[in-house]
Structure formats: C-alpha cells, structure tokens
Amino acid sequence: MSYVPKHVAFIMDGNGRWAKARNLPRSAGHKKGSQILREIVEYCAEIGIQYVTAYTFSTENWSRPKEEIDGIMSLLEDYLDDAIKKSKKRNIKVKVIGKKDGLSNSIINKIQELESKTKDNSGLCVIFAINYGGRDEIIRATNKILAQIQSGISYEITPEIFSDFLDTKGIPDPDFLIRTSGELRISNFLLWQLAYTEFYFTDKHWPDFSKTDLDLALLEYVQRKRRFGKA
Template identity: 55%
Template structure:
C-alpha cells in the first residue's frame, strides 16, 4: 500500500510503526532529568503526525509505553502517565482539526480510570475522521497481545462458536488489538538499539526495519526521509523470490 510522492521521487510506506527510543539518554546528555526527554519526545510525536500526513503516510503507529515500562522508577512512570494524561486530552482537539483518527492498543484496563476514560473519549470523538490513522501503543506488549488473542479464540472454541480445525492465521489476526489495521510496511527504531522489544511481533513478520542512532527528540523530517530512502532500496518479496532468480 505504498504511495508515490512525486515531489520527493520516493515510494512512501502506507503504514509506518515507530519505537520512540532514546528520550532519557538524550536528556542525560544535556544534564537534564530523563523526564525532560520524555516531554520533548511527546512534542516530536505531535510534529511527526503533521509530517507523515503531508508526505502521504496513511497509518502511523507509535510505541509509547510497554508492559515492561512499569519496572522503571516511580518518578519516571508517574511523569510518563502525566504526559499521557495531557497528551490524550490535547490530542482530541488537534485530531478533530486535522481529521486524524486515533486508536489506542494495549492492556487498557490496567491504566488509571481517568486515563481509560480519556482513551475512550479520544477514540469515540475521532472514529469518523477519514485522514491519517494514528495508533498509540500504551501498556502494550506483543506477547501479551497474542496471549489475549489466544484466550479469546479458546473461549470461542469452548462455546462452540469455532472448530479448532478452522483456526487460521487470519483468525489470530482478527483477534489482535490491531485487527482494524494493515501490517506495518516500515518499522523505525531510534537511538541505535536494534531489537523489537516486544513490539508488534506478529504484525512485523514481513515489515522492513530501519534503525538509526538518532535519539527520538532529534528525529525530524530529514531523518524520516532518510528512512524512506532506505526503504525504497529494499525489495519486498514476502517470502517469494525474484522472477529472474536462479
């Protein structure tokens, strides 16, 4: 589902997923607390929404808070939740103005009631918007997502709604948090780390990966275009081979 951008002369991936990494290290380099990096990083997400929309991206999915992030210090988790509270409320107004549809994936029931209410409000208010599809992974873990999907399918089998022999890959896909989304075409991870960190493991089966040493607070349009240029040099075969391959 690539889109060709005439001005850039590049194919633009339809669905871009991002691991927003390096906020804390970026702040530490500036002798600031890690929490400062998260605040700046949230603003970069705001800026990037406008950039990807202008370039032709249709789906943009970010890893905001993982199921493992609860292990961080109480101060950092508290700050992240505070940023999230502000962001979810601010996002409604901006999303309505820019015709952005917002979704949140992850284990929502473990979040504070006021955050859950803000998520529900954001999704309800923007559900009919027809522009960029913006998805935020909050309290999300890929293995947890798959486990929850398997439990749903098992319950349907027990209830006689589905025969075990009829379970396919599509059955699992249809029970994931991302069931309304196409699989990502490109994954970007900032800060130099080169692992998935439990992010969308099912959905990234044939996604192209791009790793950059740039910390997320420094990520901008120029850095995004570099990722797209690399993406354009990849040949996506989805397990097949080139016709002229011997």
C-alpha cells in the first residue's frame, strides 16, 4: 500500500467494556484483545508498516484489581512465549519500553530473550510499552542526563540529545496514533514522541478492531497534510 505511514502507535482500549457488553469476565476481553494484537501486527508487516508501538500495560494499570493484573501478566507471558517461538519465522524485531520495576523475573527474562533473538531481524519492528508512562520516561531520561553532567560530561541539551536518553532511542516518532473505544485522550503515552503525530479515534473496542478498520484509518491518514508546525 502506498499510503502506509512508517510508524503506527496503538492505544488498545476497550477490552473490559467489550467483555462487559457480552456478560463476560474482563479477562475474556484481554484474551481477545491479545489475539487481535497478533492479527494487527501481522497485517502491519504485510502492508509495509515499519514500526508498530502497542501500549500494552501502563504504569497506572497497577491500580487495577490484583486478579485482573495477574490475568494480564499471564497473557503477556503467553504472548512473549509465542513470539519467542516464532521469532525467526516472522522476521519481526521486538523492543520493549518502560520500567522493569514491578515486573516478574520470568517476564523480564522472556523480554530479554525475545529482544536478543530478534535484534538482527530486518522486518517490522514491534515496540511493546510495558509498565510504561510518558511522564516517567521523561523523568528517567532527565535523571540520566543529570547523572552524566554530575560525572563531568557537558551537554548542550537539544531535542535530538534528549531523545537519545528516552526508551525509544533510535526509533522514529509515530506518524499515526490510533486509539480505540471512543476515548479522546492519550493517557500518558509517548508524551515526547507524539509532538507531531496524527491522531485517529474510533468508537470500536479493541477486541472488535479489524484489518478493515485499520485500512479505513490509514485511508484517512493519507488524506491529511502533515505540517509539523509550519503554515
């Protein structure tokens, strides 16, 4: 497709509401959402998108009930296991952004294994934002810079220099952000990186989001004129 952006970010909202509408437990919504993510990632690779960032688990999500968090973490482990097994076949490169604090050793080990096994893959790069918050990322980046300055390294802080201290170092900013489930906010996601990103909101819950829905979003994207702050 000639109209695909280089980098698409997803806020995958509505798993719980999707389940509630069907009188199912919230865990069923998260499970279906995980399945949809697999399908959308594979489709993005097919149509030539180079980077996909998925807001998988935010720093604020820890406030949810323990049972729900445990279910999400179990699904995450299953997803990572599947990705590890298919890493060579899919030729997808995986990077995880966010804090490791609070994650189980099992999940951390799987993340490290997956990143290591896929680092030389040349296809789609999938970035999972796990235990991630935009404000937290900016604070961590600032503290890294302060630590280097205190060690005697001098910096003229520019946007480019600052970007190199973020979790997304080396990854281009998203061209297009898609948020499902009708919410019109970015929820502490990629606060620095979304400066000139085009936003798209759909009322569909994430478990109902399809390849056709992505195509419709991309058709709208191609009709927009990105100005990057210029007239």
